[in-house]
């Protein structure tokens with residue numbers, strides 16, 4: 001029962017506490033977070049309002065300060081509130097949320113002569129559409145909005161090259177759509193989710209948007225570090241999100257040995273493995289998925305953005321049957337299906353020998369560009385990890401100094417901070433070398449110099 005009135009927070013604290021108490025159905029951190037969420041939804045608290053101090057809430061609602069503080073952190077992670085030292089904890093604008101890691105990684109004001117900040121494939125290496133378009137004679141009309149959402153011929157071609165045995169797949173609007181659907185259908189507020197460190201920023205934003213607790217596990221040269229993963233699994237983990245191949249940003253590909261070991265750790269747990277294979281459609285196809293060992297615990301996503309073009313907006317997804325059913329049901333209430341016109345275009349691209357050869361040549365060219373840059377960088381004394389993909393993760397002394405120096409030379413790169421989840425791991429920049437057609441020697445020299453920028457004369 002709320003007994004006191006504090007009026008120092010702009011909103012009437014007594015009113016707020018009473019409103020929260022009315023909505024509190026469970027005296028736990030999650031229960032309190034839900035109650036605050038409902039108080040905001042019902043308009044008692046609005047954007048910019050300060051939450052009462054933790055000690056006040058704890059005393060008035062007969063909860064421990066630890067419970068209240070956990071609730072506040074759940075709310076912060078879901079983007080509902082922001083905690084800012086002196087200003088306390090304020091309610092965020094739900095309709096205009098602040099830019100997440102995704103925007104911080106990619107948004108910049110300047111136009112660069114050489115923009116290697118984007119993480120996109122080289123348009124010149126994508127297969128041409130002219131031949132495939134001939135397969136589209138007319139826009140087919142579905143008999144019903146409830147027709148099967150996946151073109152059966154496309155499903156058959158995809159299943160031939162799937163990394164483990166599955167009966168069916170979903171085709172969705174790109175990997176991010178797949179990850180969004182998996183997240184929304186599988187995860188609950190407060191769930192612990194393991195992600196790679198460093199991590200592709202939109203994945204962190206996505207997980208935080210549903211109030212998941214992100215648990216970073218570092219990568220080494222073979223994939224997720226086993227000891228850190230084992231430690232993370234000491235408490236229940238709802239999902240492990242990983243990129244099995246050409247990890248963005250590091251270029252690390254999980255080795256079969258590491259994949260097997262991760263599968264052993266996860267076997268029999270309730271943990272879902274979510275594999276974001278954004279390079280899976282690029283040869284050499286050494287399909288690797290934990291689904292080989294954990295088919296009932298794996299959701300595997302293969303994007304066609306890097307191989308066939310981001311604007312095709314298509315990815316395929318396999319998942320345990322109950323999850324796939326939930327995803328289909330959820331989609332029926334939204335976009336329904338991914339355009340069958342685009343599905344037919346992808347089918348034509350995957351079936352036409354010339355288009356297949358173009359994608360093979362592109363994969364070889366990305367390999368060549370990466371190797372040339374990495375070798376040139378090593379000649380300038382900068383060693384990087386990873387083996388595959390269009391991005392290189394370069395350690396730098398001072399991230400801001402490196403980004404600014406390269407920008408002043410007309411080269412755009414992505415700062416490492418939005419990818420980074422474990423502090424104290426040093427600065428990095430992500431360079432999309434898949435876009436570097438020529439001038440690699442000069443670029444490597446510029447990047448190496450930028451990597452050293454900030455060194456004091458004595459440190460040198």
Ligand SMILES: Cc1ncc(COP(=O)(O)O)c(C=O)c1O
Pocket residue numbers: 119120173174175176177200243247248276278303304305310314315
């Ligand atoms: C690791 C990773 N996941 C997902 C995506 C987004 O893929 P899509 O275009 O299929 O949504 C990207 C794009 O760069 C990526 O690198």
